[in-house]
Amino acid sequence: EVQLLESGGGLEQPGGSLRLSCAASGFTFNTYAMAWVRQPPGKGLEWVSSISGSGDRTSYGDSVKGRFTISRDNSRNTVSLQMNSLRAEDTAVYYCAKDFQSLVTAILDFWGQGTLVTVSS
């Protein structure tokens, strides 16, 4: 059974940093791309970032480019999102999601339950 468990969310001040992690199990991790998608409270979904199965290709949404960094550790079956220079508009539930293939397809077939990030002073 595929399982994705996010951690690392919490309250952070504007300008601060947080690192989210997602622990994956139930599938051969290094053969699937992964993604982060966020959802502000009461609003819709926004794609944040994706990383290929090997980790050599990454992509970002414009609103986080230059501030967020996605990475993965295939030896530990984890994908991470380093979030710097946080803004109030980054407040959201952050979901980790599994892609359909090793190369990024952006077909997200399994999602974690999410972790809440709140940016506020």
Add this chain to the structure above:
Amino acid sequence: EIVLTQSPATLSLSPGERATLSCRASQTVNIYLAWYQQKPGQAPRLLIYDASKRASGIPARFSGSGSGTDFTLTISSLEPEDFAVYYCQQRANWPPVTFGGGTKVEIK
């Protein structure tokens, strides 16, 4: 960036009725459109990808159609568990991957 517009914003129907949800893209996405279901307090779930392919484990009452800029998600006969918010998502021209604003299917 491709903008996806979903309509209606809210659909009020009774169990057993047919639901028809629309997603329109600001430019062609070929067939590279997916649909997700999200229930309150839960993560999204993939229903349909590449316009018409059902994801693993998705009941046959869910079907998708369309290509280019106009897409439809149809639920042939609503079950109580189908009342939720539905999002379309394009992957034709990315980054960025974009989502529609959602359609809420509520009990009438």
